[in-house]
Amino acid sequence: MQPFTSLTGVAAPLDRANVDTDQIIPKQFLKRIERTGFGPFCFFDWRYLDDGTPNPDFILNQAGYETASILVAARNFGSGSSREHAPWALEDMGIKAILAPSFADIFYNNCFKNGMLPVVLPEETIRDLMARATERPGYVLTVDLERQVIADQEGVVATFDVDPFRRDCLLNGLDDIGLTLQHVDSITTFENARPDGLPVTTPAA
């Protein structure tokens, strides 16, 4: 996994509550068997008009926001399906950090597995950042995971909390499976002590 240490980039406001993973990546694009290449389909129904041309009303199509790498979003971002295609699509489109008052659990978790940083900030801070990003297309933010701060060119805007284990994995680009396999002996010990009679999937009589 690519480490995430600090990111400086354009912030785009997406002022909609409960953005679900069906909006982030609609189901017709879930049939690919690769992890990459989902970017062009991210926010498909909002991003394109029926004739396939970019929808000028959608924020990421507007001047100053096309190169955004940070999304400032509203509450409960990433609700719904567990599809990891959602963070894959955002990442493939260039979004590496998402700031919001709250996230849905599975999406939040999936971001960390892909070198992306979801940051929970108070509603008022998000409102403030959203206003700035809306008023100033091309508004640049720095999301610094090492120092746990959000800053713009005038200085620090906010600080944030993040689970220390997740932070460490992101900063160092650690692979969860590799970490867990360091404890394979514990797994084997646990496995050997499991009670008899638990279900197995191999064909039943």
Place this chain on the structure above:
Amino acid sequence: MSSPRTLFEKIWSSHVVREAPGEPALLYVDLHLVHEVTSPQAFEGLRMSGRRVRRPDLTVATMDHNVPTTDGPVEDPVSQQQMDALATNCAEFGVPLYDLHSPRQGIVHVIGPELGLTQPGTTIVCGDSHTSTHGAMGALAFGIGTSEVEHVLATQTLLQAKPRTMEVRVDGALSTGVTAKDIILSVIGRIGTAGGTGQVLEYTGSAIRALSMEGRMTVCNMSIEGGARAGMVAPDETTFRYLEGRPHAPQGKAFERAVAAWQLLPSDTGATYDRVEILDASWIVPHVTWGTNPGMVVPVTGRVPDPAAAADDTERRATERALEYMGLTAGTAIEDIPIDRVFLGSCTNGRIEDLRAAAGIIRGRTVSKRVSAMVVPGSVKVKWQAEAEGLDKIFLAAGFEWRNAGCSMCLGMNPDILAPGERCASTSNRNFEGRQGKGGRTHLVSPQMAVAAAIAGHFVDVRAWAGDA
């Protein structure tokens, strides 16, 4: 003596492989369910790192999201490729697979319980958010992403921060025509779509005890729509009767021993939860969603809400946007909303009892001329059972289409989708924008409400029909 523990705490603590300060717990996974959409990248990851599936005997796969529900070949070559990839991966890694030709094929959350694989006290994961369904059996079950699927395939464990708990107690008796679906829709209406974030819900109370296993699965299934990754119901006689004799359930003496162990699982008297919500079942009425998430829901006797009444700016804008997408005007009576399509099926309401209850509403009536309606059983076994009971004939005579098993129009990855602007009464779990097809308008309801709407051509209060013979 140890302090009283909840059902969740008992399962959690008996599955912790390793705990260390500042790290999430390493949890053992008893059952890993796999389907074609969220697994190909995980198997590819294993292949690239030269890893194997640690416990293929605790892993099982089926094809459900992409499958056509009509007879004949898979027309979409990309869907076919995804199903082929699953078959290849299962063969290469030794994972049992119930493919399109298997009599055990079906929606992953329907076949797990049906085969007796879903058992009390176990931990179950799947790359699918509706894995919460299996909690109805007294299991700890939740959806995971594809990276976690790979982690479980490789290690049979999952890194998990311990969630908080919420008791959702539903006491009293449901009125005739009011169902498990209405319980969960009213719970989500109460707590909101993020109300359960970071929590495991345990449903308790006399109304939950009175539900069948199918009803409990409907309730647990939609826990995720309230933001909770898992929902649970303590196992009891209903659970044991459901499991007895199923292919993967313990048999004979082993079943008796298992029941004795399962009886120790329910939350101890005096166990506490981080939060408690209490509902009175006798007040619950049939519910209909009006908006673009499952929390946007009102009783069938209600009206489309007015954005001006929203609690704050964010909610007001969300309401306005939802009304625009749904093509609805504030103040419209729910019963005055005409519908074009009906979808009866999904991991929420595609089980045999759902089909029985739905067929029971028909009583010789036929689907409105303005409505196109389809029934998609949740599994091959549900389909065969329904046919053995003659339910297919009842649906067909009323003008419903009778399809093959799969996820179908719940998410429209196969050809079953809404056209732009079409309005659907659906027994599924999500009414998100475009979920059932771009521009499609979904209203979530119970199976009985869906059938009544199909016949009337608009939403009706099925309680008025439930009593007539």
